[in-house]
Amino acid sequence: MPSQIILFDQSRSASHLLAKVLSKQPKLEKLHSLYSACRGKQVEWLTSDDWENGMAEADYSAFKASARTATADKILLIHDHPFSSAHPEHVQSFINSSSTIPSIPENFTSIPDTLLLHTNTIPVLTIRDPRLAVSSAYRVLTSFGFSHGSGRPNFLISTTLPMVIDADDIMTDPGYCRFVCEKLDLEPELACIDWEKITEEEKANIHPMLYASQMGLLESTGLDASRAAKNLDFVVEEKKWDDEFGDDVPMVREMVESGIPHYQYLRERRLRM
Template sequence: MPGAISNDAATPAPAERVCGIYHITHPRSASNLFQNMMGRQPGFQYSSYKLFGAGFGALTQLQRGPLGEWPKEDRERLFGLFEAGFEGMQEEVEGAVRSGKKLFMKEHAVFLSAADKLLGRIYNNDNVAPLVVHERGVAPNKSSHTNPTSLPDSFLLKFQPIFQIRHPVLMFPSLVRAQMDVKVAGRPCDSICQVMLQLRDSRTLYDWYAAKTANTGIIPRVIDADDVMNDAASMRKLCLETGLNPDAIVYEWEERVVEDPMQARFLSTLAKSKGILKGLDAKGKSVEGEMEKWAKEFGREDAEELARLVERAMGDYEYLYGKRTVAEETE
């Protein structure tokens, strides 16, 4: 079997009493590849991007100015998208429980923050009351919000988190290209890129989960895109750590046609593949080695800003990389 580990029994068991997996990702982190590979897990149903509409709506309106200066109805409409997404997530959880299954849920880390947090990263003195949401059946005075997202603690602690990362030297320019192609943003200096091109959201949420481990038994796990593509043993170990079935990992699939233009762009590589494509990892890549390519592609000024954003994110990437699941023994 691919990636068999010599002693599976030595791998720490997953947390008990969780209702599923929370796959917390970043755009262009090869997260769709991971989803493909984990798409046939027995006993799971799948959910993704319930908060995308709220996050995308906020990010594409960053230029409007501080949220506190928006008309009340516009602000409430944007908050309503997040609230509706959260309602949908709770429905998915309850539906999975009724069906006797667990939920495999995916979201980009940045979209776990509502509009007040996202716009607040650009407008530091934005005077607006934060959006606070509560789980169904939980009284507001019993609802804790100590985590860095806009979701309640109790909801996040229903899941075993898997954080997926990728080297920023590949991930960030890939996102810039994709955003340019779908006319979402044009340059690394644009506000949307300033908010998106970071790994701080993943790191702070990872640290929050880790600080709760002693009380919850939930150990946050990290997988790097290079290991998803190249290290079957580490993928197997991740499954054993998180309650997934390592023997159900999918390594081959059929090409598919994606009708939605935006989805088609972001799924372009995966949709045309029949399995894991080699040569897409970060081995040997560096800002210095990529700089001239970026300058030719984006122009010198944008290449320098892209390099700055990559360097800014490297501390968080290296921190999370050091926490990643990696198999010590393979056969």
């Protein structure tokens, strides 16, 4: 049995749906978004005029201190974006690289190798077709007035992890959800396949950013195969972008095209039944 599962989620890859599927497992103690407190310093740095000079030492010290506090003596289900824990130098290499896949042979996160490579650690990476992941991330960012640059590097992240889970497989197949539980040494019969829709009272008390980023899940009552990439007509979907994204459509298309090779590479290596 693993002692910890580290869930690295590509932005907008149905990772919260996967977490929902695992939510009834008595063995799991969820530790969500360890590095979320550090993210503010990242955004401030990457949206500043002198971002190319690197993160200021004082900010980096605060970044590390926040990470140390968040991760002290914690184990089990750890769920966060891989980019949130990245060292500033590695962030710059992702942005500045002329290659479609930046060459970083070492561990680029702030999670120590002793934990990441521990024999009782199962790393998981959720992925999703970039035509859905990028456009969805853009909608969430702009709905709260964030500049698209604050999230741009997230679209370019690449990494290799032992267990890759595609959003389509989770959305379309309850049997696959149970299979994932089995592979994680959890109880397949306790996979959460349906649930209650969020109530108006719960909605009134939830943070607006949390609601915006998880609206599809919160307003649903179970797995929704209609949202899977394989069940969508992307000629129709991409035509909607002109009205939604206006002058930023070229940026969205650029990020989609940048993400496609990463997605295809990882999808070929995804967990299969």
